[in-house]
Amino acid sequence: MDITLFLFQLMNGVQYGLLLFLIASGLTLVFGVMGILNLAHGSMYMVGAYLAYYFVNTTGSFGVAAVISAIIALLLGILIERTLIIRLYRRNHLDQVLLTIGLIFVFNALQSLLWGNDPLGVTVPTWLDGAIPLTDMIEYPVYRLFVSLLCILIGIGMYLTINRTRLGMLIRAGESNRDMVECLGVNINRLYTLVFATGVALAAIAGIVSAPMVSVVPGMGEHVLIACFVVVVIGGMGSIKGAFVGALMVGIVDTFSSIMLPQLSSMMIYILMAVVLLVKPKGLFAH
Amino acid sequence: MFTNRAEKLFVWVFFPLALLMPLLLEQNTFYVNKLATILILSIFVMSLDYLVGRCGLVTLGHALFYGLGGYLFVMLTPEYEAVNFWVYTFYVLAIASLIALVVGFIVLRTSGIYMIMITLALAQMCFYFFSDSTDFGGNDGVFIYIKPETDVFGLSLFDLDNPVHFYYLCLLSLFNVLLFFKLVMRSKFGRIVDAVQENPERTTALGYNVFHFRLASYVIASALGAYAGYLFALQYGFVNPSMLSWQTSGTALVMSILGGMGTLYGAILGTFVYEGLHYGFEHLTENWMLPMGVLIILMVLAFRHGLAGYLESLVEKRK
Numbered sequence: 001m002d003i004t005l006f007l008f009q010l011m012n013g014v015q016y017g018l019l020l021f022l023i024a025s026g027l028t029l030v031f032g033v034m035g036i037l038n039l040a041h042g043s044m045y046m047v048g049a050y051l052a053y054y055f056v057n058t059t060g061s062f063g064v065a066a067v068i069s070a071i072i073a074l075l076l077g078i079l080i081e082r083t084l085i086i087r088l089y090r091r092n093h094l095d096q097v098l099l100t101i102g103l104i105f106v107f108n109a110l111q112s113l114l115w116g117n118d119p120l121g122v123t124v125p126t127w128l129d130g131a132i133p134l135t136d137m138i139e140y141p142v143y144r145l146f147v148s149l150l151c152i153l154i155g156i157g158m159y160l161t162i163n164r165t166r167l168g169m170l171i172r173a174g175e176s177n178r179d180m181v182e183c184l185g186v187n188i189n190r191l192y193t194l195v196f197a198t199g200v201a202l203a204a205i206a207g208i209v210s211a212p213m214v215s216v217v218p219g220m221g222e223h224v225l226i227a228c229f230v231v232v233v234i235g236g237m238g239s240i241k242g243a244f245v246g247a248l249m250v251g252i253v254d255t256f257s258s259i260m261l262p263q264l265s266s267m268m269i270y271i272l273m274a275v276v277l278l279v280k281p282k283g284l285f286a287h
Numbered sequence: 288m289f290t291n292r293a294e295k296l297f298v299w300v301f302f303p304l305a306l307l308m309p310l311l312l313e314q315n316t317f318y319v320n321k322l323a324t325i326l327i328l329s330i331f332v333m334s335l336d337y338l339v340g341r342c343g344l345v346t347l348g349h350a351l352f353y354g355l356g357g358y359l360f361v362m363l364t365p366e367y368e369a370v371n372f373w374v375y376t377f378y379v380l381a382i383a384s385l386i387a388l389v390v391g392f393i394v395l396r397t398s399g400i401y402m403i404m405i406t407l408a409l410a411q412m413c414f415y416f417f418s419d420s421t422d423f424g425g426n427d428g429v430f431i432y433i434k435p436e437t438d439v440f441g442l443s444l445f446d447l448d449n450p451v452h453f454y455y456l457c458l459l460s461l462f463n464v465l466l467f468f469k470l471v472m473r474s475k476f477g478r479i480v481d482a483v484q485e486n487p488e489r490t491t492a493l494g495y496n497v498f499h500f501r502l503a504s505y506v507i508a509s510a511l512g513a514y515a516g517y518l519f520a521l522q523y524g525f526v527n528p529s530m531l532s533w534q535t536s537g538t539a540l541v542m543s544i545l546g547g548m549g550t551l552y553g554a555i556l557g558t559f560v561y562e563g564l565h566y567g568f569e570h571l572t573e574n575w576m577l578p579m580g581v582l583i584i585l586m587v588l589a590f591r592h593g594l595a596g597y598l599e600s601l602v603e604k605r606k
Contacts, residue, residue, distance in 0.1 A: 098544055098587045102583030102587065103584065105576040106584070112574055229407060233408065263419070271412070277397070281397055
């Protein structure tokens with residue numbers, strides 16, 4: 001493998017990793033702060049992609065479609081938290097798993113009801129539809145660079161919010177002691193709603209920006225969910241930093257193994273996870 | 288043996304009724320086959336129920352062993368030669384137990400939410416292994432052309448190709464598995480398993496190695512899960528990767544909760560009711576997942592002790 005091809009694949013791996021980070025950070029945030037394992041997190045990614053498809057076709061503009069879809073996802077997150085998740089806080093993990101499996105069923109059915117089961121495509125917006133030549137033979141799509149940049153910006157935004165703002169302080173406090181935060185006069189329920197809706201929105205945004213890169217198909221959410229689990233297990237449940245490192249590892253390993261070890265490629269990330277767990281049973285950055 | 292009144296009632300109603308079913312259906316092979324599949328699933332769900340409900344080990348990867356049961360048989364058996372059913376039952380159980388020992392050693396190092404995710408990821412890993420492999424037919428799976436013979440010392444007891452015979456094999460297996468689990472729970476081993484779930488620290492303080500009891504339970508439940516997968520492979524004459532998918536694990540969990548977690552006989556109730564609803568919804572609408580999903584959500588929110596719990600409250604009230 002020569003150096004340009006290597007760099008090209010590395011960029012692909014990092015880009016995939018950053019996208020995974022966006023989804024996994026939502027999963028790990030919701031778990032870290034609220035103690036909720038949301039199996040329907042992948043469905044939110046799917047919802048984002050399908051909403052983007054729908055609104056790109058009705059409004060004709062990817063930017064407008066992305067904003068509308070993200071807002072709908074945020075509202076959907078609030079709705080789900082207020083009506084269903086709120087009943088799970090004092091329950092065990094098993095009930096959370098079941099209820100969110102129920103949600104997966106509902107979202108899969110709605111998707112097939114509203115949009116059918118054929119693969120759909122979203123075109124890359126014209127203002128991002130170009131490629132940067134790396135060598136004479138290889139060029140890198142601008143859209144992928146844009147997605148990477150967006151993921152990095154959102155990541156930095158999350159880091160600053162959690163570490164530098166009053167809201168972030170409350171989130172960190174809620175993570176370590178819910179009852180104490182409540183006693184200090186903070187409306188923890190509103191905080192939880194916000195965190196859950198943010199988690200949903202992060203997954204949906206990943207779905208929205210993925211829509212032009214992948215085909216929008218049923219079951220896309222479940223595939224991503226499992227990859228996110230691997231990311232979160234590697235990084236340590238509840239740790240955003242862990243999600244970032246884990247996502248990049250998974251993205252790079254997955255990209256390179258599909259070139260170098262095609263027979264084993266879909267298993268490689270699980271092998272990576274098993275190795276990490278043998279060394280650190282609670283993940284790399286567990287609290 | 289069956290101490291609880293509701294359980295006794297269920298066993299006395301279900302098994303005689305199930306014995307009569309093939310006669311009532313008058314050789315309608317579609318329904319006999321369908322019921323046999325549900326009996327097989329009940330075995331699978333019961334093994335999961337033991338693990339989750341009795342040992343407190345929540346796994347989302349139990350389908351790993353269901354699929355392995357089928358694939359192990361395919362791997363072991365020569366393609367154009369009939370093998371012996373009993374010998375291969377032993378092989379499948381033995382190898383599945385060995386694999387469960389290794390897998391259990393890894394996954395039981397973790398607990399709670401971590402165990403849920405690791406079991407899921409390991410099962411997915413196997414799912415991709417079989418769905419990508421060219422040796423095992425990839426996504427299409429593998430056909431089993433010749434079913435095993437069931438001779439013991441030259442005496443053929445039943446014919447696996449005969450749906451009614453196969454139905455009774457499944458029913459007998461289910462009864463034996465239920466009996467086996469009841470015996471296990473009554474034994475000293477079972478008492479300690481209960482203690483481990485109740486309070487692992489105190490059980491450790493009493494001098495028992497909690498990990499060993501968990502591992503033994505994991506191996507037992509996994510081997511029986513593999514047996515169910517093996518029966519499924521024999522019934523339809525093929526295996527495919529969807530047996531290993533996380534949906535298989537997930538629906539089995541739903542069935543076990545629906546029946547009443549940890550009650551063992553509830554697994555049968557849950558499986559029959561879930562499959563009945565599935566069959567009904569599927570006939571009503573193409574999007575059967577919508578009513579099913581709503582039902583699962585309502586069940587978690589409102590129906591916390593499952594059908595077995597409901598049955599128990601009915602029986603107790605009458606007393």
